[in-house]
Amino acid sequence: MKTETSDETRLREDICRFGRSLFERGLTPGSSGNISVRLDDGWLVTPTNASLGFLDPAKLSRLDQQGRLVSGDAPTKEVPLHTALYDTRGGARAIVHLHSTHSVALSMLPEIDPRAALPPMTAYYLMKCGATALVPYYRPGDPAVADAIRGLAGKYSSVLLANHGPVVAGDTLEAAVFATEELEETAKLYLLLRGMNPRYLTPEQVKDLVKAFGVTLPEHGH
């Protein structure tokens, strides 16, 4: 077996540290949720039936470029969600998937636009998440969910799986975690304000953010 680089050692520790932080704040219960990080020759992924709160750096699943297990415990059954997003977003280095309550609640509302699951509520939501796509409900393990993510053609770094939870990609693990948190908090704001006719950001304010911070929004986004 290849010896582990110091980069990989650090990434293993980071996955466990961020996982514990997400779990301890109630952002994904029980053994739900999973995290992956891209390496130069494969991926590190959290194992199947593992709670994000109690991960062991030495037991993380290490996969090769073809997704075969090289070392560690068996990977999460939700690996296809991750590979579908990596395959379509070349720059993605890390992916976080949670069963976070407010995002799951949002995914069940009848008015949700599948190409913009949230309105432009705050500057940070736009800066960290851009727009969020909603894909329909699929039974866990159904390969069609990966096809649905591929169908978005990499235009979205944040995707909400209906009646299930968010899948968010980032340039770094920290960026993916922070974007997932931003999505969850924005979903919470949306639910708090639903039916109260809140003022969202105007098209001019969105345009200004796009210009000032280089925010990329898919064509059907805001």
Ligand SMILES: [Zn+2]
């Ligand atoms: Zn899940």
